[in-house]
Amino acid sequence: MGGVRGKLGFDPYLALIVAVAQMVIGRGASWGQRLLREPLDPYAYALLLVGPLAVLLHRRFPLLSTAAALAACDLFLIGGYAYGPSFISPAVLLVLLVLRGRRLMAWVMAAMTLLSFLSYAWMVGNTDLFHSVWILTSIMLLMVVAELVRTVRERRAERERTAEEEARRQASEERLTMAQELHDVLAHNISLIHVQASTALHLIDANPEQARTALATIKTASKEVLGEMRSVLNVLREGAPRSPTAGLDRLDELIERSGQQVSVRRVGSRPLPSQVERAAYRIVQESLTNAARHAPGAEVNVRLEYGESELTVRVADTGSATPGALSESGSGNGIPGMRERASALGGTLVAGPSGAGFEVEARLPLPEETS
Numbered sequence: 001m002g003g004v005r006g007k008l009g010f011d012p013y014l015a016l017i018v019a020v021a022q023m024v025i026g027r028g029a030s031w032g033q034r035l036l037r038e039p040l041d042p043y044a045y046a047l048l049l050v051g052p053l054a055v056l057l058h059r060r061f062p063l064l065s066t067a068a069a070l071a072a073c074d075l076f077l078i079g080g081y082a083y084g085p086s087f088i089s090p091a092v093l094l095v096l097l098v099l100r101g102r103r104l105m106a107w108v109m110a111a112m113t114l115l116s117f118l119s120y121a122w123m124v125g126n127t128d129l130f131h132s133v134w135i136l137t138s139i140m141l142l143m144v145v146a147e148l149v150r151t152v153r154e155r156r157a158e159r160e161r162t163a164e165e166e167a168r169r170q171a172s173e174e175r176l177t178m179a180q181e182l183h184d185v186l187a188h189n190i191s192l193i194h195v196q197a198s199t200a201l202h203l204i205d206a207n208p209e210q211a212r213t214a215l216a217t218i219k220t221a222s223k224e225v226l227g228e229m230r231s232v233l234n235v236l237r238e239g240a241p242r243s244p245t246a247g248l249d250r251l252d253e254l255i256e257r258s259g260q261q262v263s264v265r266r267v268g269s270r271p272l273p274s275q276v277e278r279a280a281y282r283i284v285q286e287s288l289t290n291a292a293r294h295a296p297g298a299e300v301n302v303r304l305e306y307g308e309s310e311l312t313v314r315v316a317d318t319g320s321a322t323p324g325a326l327s328e329s330g331s332g333n334g335i336p337g338m339r340e341r342a343s344a345l346g347g348t349l350v351a352g353p354s355g356a357g358f359e360v361e362a363r364l365p366l367p368e369e370t371s
Contacts, residue, residue, distance in 0.1 A: 113139060273366070288315070331349055342362045346365050
């Protein structure tokens with residue numbers, strides 16, 4: 001309702017502008033053509049007010065108001081009054097028809113306007129071809145300009161609509177990314193807390209120092225979970241976009257916090273796109289979570305191979321994975337989530353038993369390096 005009022009609110013101002021313009025120009029034209037044309041009288045002023053009234057009612061009665069303004073213009077000319085002021089209203093209304101999407105009606109009324117002007121000229125004996133061509137050119141120029149303005153407005157509206165859709169799409173992707181990031185952080189840290197709590201309970205009497213270490217790990221993991229949840233809630237509260245910061249530069253911190261025996265080997269080195277680095281980090285994190293959950297105490301080997309066209313991430317543990325525990329038919333989202341991350345980047349991920357343990361291998365495509 002507010003948008004409709006906003007649009008209707010423009011018409012009275014435009015009608016007032018047209019009325020003032022026609023009155024001022026009419027007075028000036030009448031004085032300038034006082035020897036050739038009739039002076040303005042109440043009838044002439046009444047005809048000049050028909051046009052602004054038609055502008056005011058144009059949105060509700062587009063055809064009727066345009067025809068009324070054209071008829072008033074013709075009567076003004078037939079009455080012998082000065083040329084000029086009566087042309088403003090029909091011109092404005094023709095432009096409004098085009099801008100408001102009634103193009104066929106606009107061109108039909110433009111043809112009627114041309115016919116009425118030519119008929120008046122011939123009626124008063126003006127059969128000059130140049131005069132007829134000038135009338136045709138003026139009306140055609142007016143319509144072409146109106147069409148150009150309409151095209152520009154439609155393209156600008158389309159760009160704005162596209163920008164809004166893109167903003168909504170990006171916001172949706174950001175929310176999905178945030179949910180996925182939060183899921184990964186929670187899954188990893190809660191699994192870590194569970195494993196370390198079990199270790200602490202088992203060793204609290206026999207080996208208090210090792211139990212203390214496990215409890216310290218629980219404290220660190222729970223603090224990170226709370227910090228991550230607070231960060232996400234703040235972002236949701238503020239409505240601002242968030243760029244996840246998890247990357248391979250934090251891999252050592254992740255391994256240290258996991259409390260597992262993890263060895264890392266890097267083959268090669270090159271800059272990575274942020275989305276690839278983030279996906280690689282989360283794949284390693286989820287693999288460590290799975291190893292801690294299904295093969296506690298196992299050694300885990302992480303291998304990162306930086307190739308020319310792809311990054312290979314391989315995580316393998318030496319423990320005994322429970323058959324089917326990590327299958328996609330299970331209740332967890334670990335392996336399907338990792339596979340979705342790889343697929344989203346155009347890569348692949350393979351996971352399955354390897355000897356006595358379990359192995360995850362992801363291949364993530366990389367752009368060509370620029371020299």
